[in-house]
Every structure is written in structure tokens, then in C-alpha cells.
Amino acid sequence: MKLDILAFGAHPDDVEISMGASLLKYSSEGKSIGIIDLTEGELGTRGNREQRYRESSKASEMLGLKVRKNLNLGDGFFEVSNENKIKIIELIRLHRPEIVFGNSITDRHPDHGRGAKLVSEACYLSGLEKIKTEYDGIQQGKFRPRLLLHYIQDFYLSPDVIFDVSSHGGQKVELIKCYSSQFYNPDSKESETPISGKEFFNYIEGRMLSYGRELGVKYGEGFNIERTLGTSDLFTLK
Numbered sequence: 001m002k003l004d005i006l007a008f009g010a011h012p013d014d015v016e017i018s019m020g021a022s023l024l025k026y027s028s029e030g031k032s033i034g035i036i037d038l039t040e041g042e043l044g045t046r047g048n049r050e051q052r053y054r055e056s057s058k059a060s061e062m063l064g065l066k067v068r069k070n071l072n073l074g075d076g077f078f079e080v081s082n083e084n085k086i087k088i089i090e091l092i093r094l095h096r097p098e099i100v101f102g103n104s105i106t107d108r109h110p111d112h113g114r115g116a117k118l119v120s121e122a123c124y125l126s127g128l129e130k131i132k133t134e135y136d137g138i139q140q141g142k143f144r145p146r147l148l149l150h151y152i153q154d155f156y157l158s159p160d161v162i163f164d165v166s167s168h169g170g171q172k173v174e175l176i177k178c179y180s181s182q183f184y185n186p187d188s189k190e191s192e193t194p195i196s197g198k199e200f201f202n203y204i205e206g207r208m209l210s211y212g213r214e215l216g217v218k219y220g221e222g223f224n225i226e227r228t229l230g231t232s233d234l235f236t237l238k
Contacts, residue, residue, distance in 0.1 A: 001066055004031040006097035006145075008088070010115035011041040011075065012056040013179045014103060017195075018151035020063075021165035021172040021208065022221050027064040028168065034067030035060070036091055038115055039075040046190045047181030059178035067095065076111060080118045088122035090133045093140040100145040104153040105224055108194075116150050120226060123148045149223040154194070159222030161229060162211045164238070169208045169219025173201050 005026060009015040015023070015035050023033055037056065040049040047055075053070075060068045071087055078084060092100065102119035103112040125131055127144025134140055152159060165172075177183060184198045194200075211220030215238050231237060 001034075001095060002032070003034045003066060003095040003097045005033045005099050005101070006036065006067075006092065006095050007033070007101040007151075008036045008038065008103065008115065008119045010038050010078075010103050010109070010111040011044070012037045012052045012070070013041070013059075013176065013182060014112070014115075014153065015101070015151070016059050016063075016172075016176050016179070017204070018104070018153050019101060019221050019223075020175045021168045021219060022163050023063050024168040024171050024175065025165055032066045033063065034069075034095055034097075035063075035065060036088075037068070037070040038073045038078060038118070039111070040070055040072055041075055043075040044182065045193045046188070046196060047179075051181045052179075055179040055181065059175060062175055062178060078111070078114065078118075080114055080121065084118055085122045085125060086131075086133060088119060089126045089131065090135050090140065092122060092126040092145065093133060093143045094135050096143050097145050099147045099149065101223075102148060102150050104155065104157065105150050105226075106155060106157070108154045112153055120148060120150075147225075149225055152222045152224065157222070157224060159211065160225045162215050162220040162222050162238075164212070164215055164217045164219075165208065165221050166212065166218040169205070169212070172208070173204060176204065 007015045041052045042049045103115035105116045106113050129142045208219040211222045
């Protein structure tokens with residue numbers, strides 16, 4: 001299935017927490033969207049892998065995803081290896097997305113930076129004809145996405161581009177609440193984490209408000225890019 005957007009996350013919930021409003025907006029406009037989770041998030045302090053699958057399924061439904069797949073590369077220990085690059089290349093060539101999104105280039109969790117590097121290298125290599133891949137026994141042709149953007153996670157990074165998500169920013173907290181085992185629950189007996197406090201939802205909205213303020217809109221989500229952006233119409237820039 002060809003997709004307009006393919007987003008990669010080191011863990012289930014990475015994509016929704018960091019750019020959920022962007023995907024909600026594009027889904028409402030009819031864009032075909034997929035998410036690839038690199039791991040099952042099995043080392044997470046709260047919840048377990050079975051809960052993560054149920055929660056990601058609920059979030060996928062809310063986003064109207066066409067595709068969601070978990071590569072189970074190993075939470076905390078996956079590597080930027082040739083084997084893992086090939087797995088990503090196969091999916092890029094299968095879905096031929098216009099835009100790919102990846103983890104934050106650098107962040108508190110080491111999986112995020114490694115995930116960013118893995119996806120970045122795979123996007124480039126996917127465009128090389130001499131790298132041969134197949135999926136379900138069918139030989140694949142080369143394909144390189146037009147654009148790779150990295151969403152911003154825990155660390156505050158200065159964005160290279162801010163996307164106006166005012167129309168769907170208000171729904172983002174409800175989307176990430178699909179991952180109920182990870183967030184605030186006054187009845188939970190599990191250990192506290194940096195995202196399990198009641199104030200985390202205020203942080204999510206505050207980050208969107210901060211980025212939105214730079215554009216003169218209500219809500220924004222920020223992204224980084226590893227190359228120079230261009231435009232054919234300066235009047236479309238905010």
C-alpha cells in the first residue's frame with residue numbers, strides 16, 4: 001500500500017506524543033498514514049508489551065491509520081546495523097511515502113537518537129539501485145522519500161520548521177491518553193516516571209503553545225531537518 005506519510009517511532013507512543021496533532025490534521029484531510037514502531041517498548045517502567053499493543057491499536061483507530069507495524073528490534077538495545085537498515089528500507093520501498101518522520105535527532109532516551117539515525121540512513125540507502133531487497137517474495141525497486149523530518153521529543157530543540165496544528169491541537173491529549181498505562185493514574189501502584197505526573201498533559205499543551213506563538217497561531221508542532229528546506233513560493237511561508 002502506497003502511503004502519503006510514514007512515521008517511525010522507537011517506542012509505541014513516541015509518534016503520538018511528539019506529532020500527534022500533525023497526524024490528526026492530515027488524517028482529517030484524507031492523507032494515507034502509517035506508523036512503524038521499532039520496538040515494543042517492553043522496558044518501559046509502566047505497563048507491559050500486551051498493554052502497549054492494545055493501546056497502540058486504540059491510537060491507530062483514532063488516527064485512522066492505514067498501516068501499523070511493530071519491528072520488535074529490542075527496546076533499549078537495538079543498533080544502527082545493516083540488518084536493521086534493510087528492514088526499514090523494505091518498508092520504505094513497500095509504502096513509497098512522500099514524507100517520512102523519525103525520532104528526535106538527540107534526546108534523553110538513547111533509543112530516540114539511534115532511531116533517528118537508523119531511519120535517516122535507511123531513507124538515503126533506499127534510493128540506491130544496487131541495494132537489492134524483496135518483500136513477500138517480490139523484488140523491490142529503489143525509492144527515496146521526498147522529505148525526512150525529525151519530530152522533537154523531550155529535549156527542547158530549536159525547530160527548523162513549525163507546522164500549524166491549531167485545528168487539531170486540542171485533540172492531541174485525548175490521543176496520547178490512549179496509552180493509559182503510561183500516564184497519570186492516581187490509582188496506579190507502579191513507579192513514577194517523567195511522563196506519569198498529572199502535569200505532563202500541561203507540558204504537552206505548553207510545548208504546542210510555545211511553537212504556535214512563534215507563528216502567531218494557537219498551536220504548533222516543531223520538526224528538524226538534516227538538509228536545507230526550499231520553497232517555490234515565498235508567499236506561502238509564515
